[in-house]
Amino acid sequence: MRARIPFDATTPKRRLGSVLSASERADFAIAMLRDVLQAMAPTELEPTVIATEEPEATVSAPIRVDDRPLDAVVEDAIEERTPVAVVMADLPLIEPESLARLQATAGDVVLAPGRGGGTNAMLVRTDSFSVDYHGASIRDHRRIAGERALEVGEIDSFRLGTDVDEPADLIEVLLHGGPHSVAWLREAGFRIETTAGRPTVTRVPPEST
Amino acid sequence: MRARIPFDATTPKRRLGSVLSASERADFAIAMLRDVLQAMAPTELEPTVIATEEPEATVSAPIRVDDRPLDAVVEDAIEERTPVAVVMADLPLIEPESLARLQATAGDVVLAPGRGGGTNAMLVRTDSFSVDYHGASIRDHRRIAGERALEVGEIDSFRLGTDVDEPADLIEVLLHGGPHSVAWLREAGFRIETTAGRPTVTRVPPEST
Numbered sequence: 001m002r003a004r005i006p007f008d009a010t011t012p013k014r015r016l017g018s019v020l021s022a023s024e025r026a027d028f029a030i031a032m033l034r035d036v037l038q039a040m041a042p043t044e045l046e047p048t049v050i051a052t053e054e055p056e057a058t059v060s061a062p063i064r065v066d067d068r069p070l071d072a073v074v075e076d077a078i079e080e081r082t083p084v085a086v087v088m089a090d091l092p093l094i095e096p097e098s099l100a101r102l103q104a105t106a107g108d109v110v111l112a113p114g115r116g117g118g119t120n121a122m123l124v125r126t127d128s129f130s131v132d133y134h135g136a137s138i139r140d141h142r143r144i145a146g147e148r149a150l151e152v153g154e155i156d157s158f159r160l161g162t163d164v165d166e167p168a169d170l171i172e173v174l175l176h177g178g179p180h181s182v183a184w185l186r187e188a189g190f191r192i193e194t195t196a197g198r199p200t201v202t203r204v205p206p207e208s209t
Numbered sequence: 210m211r212a213r214i215p216f217d218a219t220t221p222k223r224r225l226g227s228v229l230s231a232s233e234r235a236d237f238a239i240a241m242l243r244d245v246l247q248a249m250a251p252t253e254l255e256p257t258v259i260a261t262e263e264p265e266a267t268v269s270a271p272i273r274v275d276d277r278p279l280d281a282v283v284e285d286a287i288e289e290r291t292p293v294a295v296v297m298a299d300l301p302l303i304e305p306e307s308l309a310r311l312q313a314t315a316g317d318v319v320l321a322p323g324r325g326g327g328t329n330a331m332l333v334r335t336d337s338f339s340v341d342y343h344g345a346s347i348r349d350h351r352r353i354a355g356e357r358a359l360e361v362g363e364i365d366s367f368r369l370g371t372d373v374d375e376p377a378d379l380i381e382v383l384l385h386g387g388p389h390s391v392a393w394l395r396e397a398g399f400r401i402e403t404t405a406g407r408p409t410v411t412r413v414p415p416e417s418t
Contacts, residue, residue: 095365097365098365101365113367113384113385115381116377116380116381116407116408117380117384117401117408134403134406135403135406135407135408136380136384136401136403136408138384139384139401156304156306156307156310156366156367156368157365157366157367158322158365158366158367158369158370159365160367161367161370162324168325171325171326171345172324172325175322175326175345175347175348176322192326192345192348194343194344194345197343197344198325198344199325199326199344199345
């Protein structure tokens with residue numbers, strides 16, 4: 001089955017700007033993408049990365065450059081052929097089992113809700129569905145499917161639900177993430193700190209690591 | 210199977226203090242507890258709420274008052290008899306299916322990771338396990354099980370992983386929560402706002418609802 005992974009290679013992970021430089025954000029975004037691709041490797045999903053521009057690093061999947069908005073890119077993927085899986089690139093907690101569960105879930109459309117109202121992954125089995133990633137997209141996707149009398153499946157997954165946007169999300173990566181993202185963060189000096197009770201993530205300066 | 214639901218009836222949900230008064234926090238905590246109990250109703254779990262003091266409202270399960278720290282309360286539950294499920298009271302996204310998956314997962318101990326390093330639910334099948342809810346508890350629980358050569362199962366669930374602590378968590382309740390919690394929030398004037406792009410939750414003053 002085809003899988004499409006939209007990837008912002010232009011200004012990736014801006015909301016991590018308080019803890020990572022622009023070049024670090026680009027590197028970390030690639031590390032997360034590599035974890036997504038690694039989770040797909042043992043599955044029957046055949047990934048293509050749809051990048052807003054050519055990334056500086058190579059990855060283990062074909063890259064197609066398309067700088068149009070996310071909705072247009074995904075609409076095209078659905079019109080091109082179904083079934084198709086659309087999986088975000090910032091899901092470093094993803095595992096082959098998460099994807100197997102996505103594929104095993106019944107429905108004309110299978111949605112994986114993300115934190116904050118997003119839709120982090122979907123499997124579209126009919127071209128009569130269409131997408132709207134703006135705002136609370138999970139609600140809009142439920143509504144669009146309902147209006148078109150499509151059966152909606154939802155997958156209840158912490159791993160698919162955890163996209164990494166903000167510094168507070170980094171603890172999820174350090175605790176549960178894939179090898180590329182965890183190694184990148186540790187190399188950059190990020191550690192879990194529990195002295196204050198509630199665990200947080202701190203960055204150890206390189207000279208003291 | 211026995212289930213224990215620890216419940217802070219004394220100072221519940223302090224971190225919601227910027228959006229809810231103390232009495233509202235107490236009411237909302239009860240609404241979330243009711244959603245947890247409702248999700249258990251069709252399962253074979255037999256819940257007892259372990260409350261730090263007698264709550265002001267009644268719920269559909271027996272309440273035992275025990276004001277000791279969480280670790281001591283859960284240790285006692287494990288020593289009393291296994292298997293036992295320990296499910297937090299602030300998981301309003303929980304569904305009967307989430308609990309069925311918890312029970313269907315193999316392992317001497319089955320852990321449901323929560324956001325920020327917590328352990329939101331667990332199923333303990335052997336009394337040689339013990340708990341440590343301080344700090345990044347999911348990591349400590351993995352370690353404790355490892356030290357005792359216990360098999361650990363983990364359940365990948367957005368619904369079990371989403372505990373409600375902070376104002377930013379309320380959007381998850383409005384989008385995916387159980388009936389008691391959603392009704393309480395809506396009655397209190399909370400709405401999802403998407404005008405600024407990324408969805409947020411705002412509170413509409415009562416006079417204009």
